[in-house]
Amino acid sequence: MMQRVLALVKMELLKLIREPANLFLNMLFPAILTLVFGLAFGGLGGGDSSLFDTMAPGLFAYACIFLIMTVAMSFTDDRESGLLKRINVTPTTSTQFIGSHIITNMFIAVFQLAIVFLLSLLMGFRPNVDVLGVIMAFVFMLFLSLCSVGLGLITATIAKSAGAASGISFIFILPQMFFGTFMPLTEATRVIAAFLPSYYVTEAITTIFNGVSPFAVEILMQLGIIALMSIIIVILGIFLFKKYGKV
Amino acid sequence: MVMRNTNDDEKMQNLIDEFKKDISSKNNEILGYHDKIDALEQEIIRLQKLIPGETSKLKVKREKPEDIFDPDGASAVIVKDLVKQFGDVTAVNGINLDIKKGELFGLLGPNGAGKTTTINMLVGLLDPTEGTASVGGYDVKRDLNKIKEIIGVCPQEPAVFKFLKGRENVELFGNLFEMDKNVLKERADKFFEASGLKEASNRKAKGYSGGMLRQLNLIIALINDPKIIFLDEPTVGMDPRVRRKTWTFIGDLKQKDKTIILTTHYIEEAEALCDRVGIIDYGELIALGSPKELMKKHDAKNLEEVFMKITGRRILEGV
Incomplete structure (x- = not known):
């Protein structure tokens, strides 16, 4: 079983490295965004912290949200080129196949967080956090990547082509971008944000980076919420894709 | 009472x-x-x-259905009253077949006749609407996982990862069959050598020509040393030289006691390679036999004439 999963993970990672669009969206885009935001907002704001300091935790989630698009495009592209059918006539189970996507995207999320975190530090971001706090931030990001895989699967179910998938994925990307990362929230938008996975991740990482213990009750509650959300979204994504995804 | x-x-x-x-x-x-x-x-x-x-x-x-269908264990594929409907359209309409082990069986028919739909039901890509079938003694409805372990499928359109090298594609699919690394490498080397793709095997498939992609498509289908091989139009788009080479390749597989189910548009390909052929039209099996038997029965010089006579008549009769 592991031989199959590892082979698929290797293939997905090679896709990330060798497909320029994937490489840009998943690695270069978050890096460029962090540098631009650091340059633009690093000197703004009052008191001890700059505007960039308050935005940085949102940037971590921001990068991971775009996994929705790459996952959706990857599935639709493989479907269009007959590769999903081809894999389907091997003994590989759908659990192994989708599991390999989840593992790959968790890897990518970890890389993204590492890149954005290091570049943020370079741009002057100084979080009040210890090693355990950073580890907890990574755990939150892993759950967010799980949500992105699930939402990517739902997008791939609806989309007929890779091009359509990139457009439709914004249904899930935009609300999270505006109401679940670094944008200030109003009373109304906070209600919407309550349904968005990235909101809980940004809130938790912001709190952790402000020096609160990663095992504080509020953090653990947010961890529980994002864990539950990710499980529900992934199961829903797998169910919809298997039933209506026209493999 | x-x-x-x-x-x-x-x-x-x-x-x-x-x-x-x-x-x-x-x-x-x-x-x-x-x-x-x-x-x-x-x-x-x-x-x-x-x-x-x-x-x-x-x-x-x-x-078990397979025991009743195949008591002497001589059949590789048995199809009974197989029907596939897509809404109001009946793509396959009550096909019955018994393909013996080691047989090279050709499935012929015009475009949209139901050849690929039949194969897709046999390899588990589509659920039959009615009827049943067994592949390698396993029921397509109950034992799909076992079927997938013993088959190789070469789809009509080359399905390869373009960003992977030829060899990486073959290794990926070999790993999906959980093949031993050494055996996988050995078989891959042998196939690349035989197909003339040895040089290109370390290049990304993105740069392959149409013919090379089809050869790679075929190698992937055979890498797991399947007992039963489904080849769906494997030589479409190949130049005559490569096509002839592929015929020899397919003929060699038969010598190794593989059961091959071949769909093709090239009637001369079926005539040259197949032990028996079945002609499908409008989802129905309308002729079955060895090329010689069919030529004799329909008083034709070659299989193409048989094909034209049978399928053409159905058009004229408005079937």
């Missing part, structure tokens, strides 16, 4: 036993007998219901 005693049960059991013996010796009539056994069993159940309070000692033991 219908009365029944132990003797009736024994007689009925004897009848079933006789039928089963009969089935073993008459493989060609298996499908018909299977229906008779079904009817007989229904009758037994009906009789049991008519006797209140009495529990019958007669046990109706159903054989």
Whole structure:
């Protein structure tokens, strides 16, 4: 079983490295965004912290949200080129196949967080956090990547082509971008944000980076919420894709 | 009231036993007998219901479909009354087939005749609307995972990861069959050498020509050393030289006792390679036999003439 999963993970990672669009969206885009935001907002704001300091935790989630698009495009592209059918006539189970996507995207999320975190530090971001706090931030990001895989699967179910998938994925990307990362929230938008996975991740990482213990009750509650959300979204994504995804 | 005693049960059991013996010796009539056994069993159940309070000692033991279909184990693929409907459209309409082990069987037919749909049902990509089929002795509805372990499928359109090198594609699919690393490398080397893709095997498939992609497509289908191989139009888009080479390649597979189900538009390909061919049109199997048998039966010089006569007549008759 592991031989199959590892082979698929290797293939997905090679896709990330060798497909320029994937490489840009998943690695270069978050890096460029962090540098631009650091340059633009690093000197703004009052008191001890700059505007960039308050935005940085949102940037971590921001990068991971775009996994929705790459996952959706990857599935639709493989479907269009007959590769999903081809894999389907091997003994590989759908659990192994989708599991390999989840593992790959968790890897990518970890890389993204590492890149954005290091570049943020370079741009002057100084979080009040210890090693355990950073580890907890990574755990939150892993759950967010799980949500992105699930939402990517739902997008791939609806989309007929890779091009359509990139457009439709914004249904899930935009609300999270505006109401679940670094944008200030109003009373109304906070209600919407309550349904968005990235909101809980940004809130938790912001709190952790402000020096609160990663095992504080509020953090653990947010961890529980994002864990539950990710499980529900992934199961829903797998169910919809298997039933209506026209493999 | 219908009365029944132990003797009736024994007689009925004897009848079933006789039928089963009969089935073993008459493989060609298996499908018909299977229906008779079904009817007989229904009758037994009906009789049991008519006797209140009495529990019958007669046990109706159903054989597995593959045992009934293939008692001598000589068949690789058995298709019985297979139907596939897409909404109002019937793509496959009650096909029956018995493909023997080691046979190279050609499935011919015009575009949209139902060839690929039939294959897709046999390899588990589509669920049959009605009917049943077994591949390698396994039922397509119940034992799909076992079927997938013994088959190789070469799809009509080359399905390869373009960003991977030729060799990486082959290794990926070999790993999906959980092949031993050394065996996988050995087989991959052999296939790349035989196909003339050795040089190109370390290049990304993105740069391959159409013919090279088709060869890679075929290598992937064969890498797991499958017992039963489904080749869906494997030589479309190949130049005549590569096509001839691929024919030799397919012919060699037959020598290795592989069962091959080949769909093709090239009638001369079927004539040159196949032991038997089945011609499908409008989802129905309208001719079945060896190329020679069909040519004799339809008084034709070659298989193409047979094909044109049969499918053309159906068009004229408005079938």
